[in-house]
Amino acid sequence: MDLPKGWRYATDNTDRSTAWSLRVMAAGGLNLVVITEDECKQRGLGTDGMALWVKGRGIYGPRAAAKKAGFQKDDVLVEVAGIKENITESRLHGHLMQ
Numbered sequence: 001m002d003l004p005k006g007w008r009y010a011t012d013n014t015d016r017s018t019a020w021s022l023r024v025m026a027a028g029g030l031n032l033v034v035i036t037e038d039e040c041k042q043r044g045l046g047t048d049g050m051a052l053w054v055k056g057r058g059i060y061g062p063r064a065a066a067k068k069a070g071f072q073k074d075d076v077l078v079e080v081a082g083i084k085e086n087i088t089e090s091r092l093h094g095h096l097m098q
Contacts, residue, residue: 027066029065035076
């Protein structure tokens with residue numbers, strides 16, 4: 001099978017049952033949503049880089065790692081582990097898991 005370069009990063013898995021497991025393993029329980037260009041402008045953010053809104057976060061057990069680290073609901077991530085590009089939650093998880 002011939003797969004295009006970067007095919008793993010092009011998949012959106014946020015609606016799959018495994019999404020919560022990845023959120024725990026890769027992001028400490030954060031549920032992240034890409035902010036639209038208009039929303040970025042309203043918040044005074046640039047429009048060409050990462051802008052992931054913390055829609056929610058786990059609060060119990062291993063799902064609470066981000067909470068314990070100080071992340072709050074409604075925070076906006078503009079850089080994670082040196083990654084500044086505008087990517088989805090799924091792509092971020094892929095990068096972090098590798």
